[in-house]
Amino acid sequence: MATPPLSQSPLGIPKSRVRQLMAASIGNVVEWYDWYAYTFLAIYFSSQVFPSGAANSLVPLLSSFAVFAVGFFMRPLGGLLVGAFADRYGRKSAMTFTIVLMGAGSLLVGLTPTYEAVGVLAPIILTLARLVQGLSVGGEFAAATTFLVESAPPGRRGLFSSFQYVSTTIGQLLASGLAALLATALAESDMSSYGWRIPFVVGAVLSLVGLWIRKGADETSAVAEDIRRGDTERPKLFDFLRHHPRSAATIVGITVAGTVAYYTWTSFLPTYAQITVGFDKADSLQIGTISLVFFMILQPLLGMLSDRVGRRPMLIAFGLGFLVLPVPLLGMLTTSYGSLLAVQLVGMVFLGCFTSISAAVNSELFPTRVRAAGAGFPYSLTVALFGGTAPLIGTALQEAGNPGLFPWYMSALALVSTLVYVFVLRETKDQPLR
Secondary structure, three states: OOOOOOOOOOOOOOOOHHHHHHHHHHHHHHHHHHHHHHHHHHHHHHHHHOOOOOOOOOHHHHHHHHHHHHHHOOHHHHHHHHHHHHHHHOHHHHHHHHHHHHHHHHHHHHOOOOHHHHOOHHHHHHHHHHHHHHHHHHHHHHHHHHHHHHHOOOOOHHHHHHHHHHHHHHHHHHHHHHHHHHHHHOOHHHHHHOHHHHHHHHHHHHHHHHHHHHOOOOOOOHHHHHHHHOOOOOOOOOHHHHHOHHHHHHHHHHHHHHHHHHHHHHHHHHHHHHHHHOOOHHHHHHHHHHHHHHHHHHHHHHHHHHHHHOHHHHHHHHHHHHHHOHHHHHHOOOOOHHHHHHHHHHHHHHHHHHHOOHHHHHHHOOOHHHHHHHHHHHHHHHHHHHHOOHHHHHHHHHHOOOOOHHHHHHHHHHHHHHHHHHHOOOOOOOOOOO
16 A cells, blocks of 8 residues: 655654654564563463472462563553653653663563572562563553554544554564474473573664664654743643543543453463463464464554544444453364464454554544543553453463353453443544544
């Protein structure tokens, strides 16, 4: 598809559509590569960093997912602080800050010593690294999503929004692809001892590439320029909540089902198949990679569809799909290669109806002055409470002998979000950004 130049930005600076997409996407690739490498490789490094329970081999894996959840709880702080920074000083400055943080966190994970070598200091170092990454990812969503949507010409915000998850998926593909390659090339003992460290060191190097590319981005927030010149007052930290409480609450309702479905289908499902039906580790990583390619291709197609039919019909389709499908789909899992592949592909069709337009819907609910913090904080808070805990809940239910409860948990949250899509959310596709 041809990519004609954008009309001028709010600052009156001519810029290329491709240039803006690249600036947002490259950092997002690096951010999410690092974030998901942890999930894909937890099955290998958990026993190296955490002590094993006397009678339960799932204790180290549970501990690693607990730290995964802890990292998520830094995301609301990142969404709030970095979002407020982006509203005051510009999206570009905020995106530069987040990618530096993520690179530092990734390097720290890769250099984490083993429990055998340093004892309790090992999980402490890993937790610190995840806290840094969580702060960065929360801030990245706040800054990069508003940057993407503000860069879009009228009638194309859904398409531009979809590149949030196109770039996220590229990062996941890099993480899962490298993990699958290493798992195939190395013996399991080598993966557990040193192989798992390689992707994290690679992530630190990639962050430098992302930093260089983002230096060439053009600012999209005219309000930030006015603040810098002293022509307008800086927004206070919680102005988005004080003046737009309905919009903030709506984002929570929109996101609650989407975040659990997303983290389950794109990252936790291979591990879920391993611990519930004994699925082969290497095969599950390969299937995850195939599914992510399919998911990435869907994003711009569904984003363009939302620009035609609206945001609400897409979200309602997602909500109804995940209200009905989790129980039968997860019940289909066996040790067969085709069973996991089918479950992932079917779920991702419906999931794409949410992910492709999430950035657009959230950004369209707030004016420019508080858009980054307003979209970033309630979204990241919801992701922390529900998305970050999804692997922990799924693993804990398996340990308790009730893995069948997890899909019912997903369906219950889908019911909540579907009610929001039908009765609360207003259609925003044809409204200009405020």
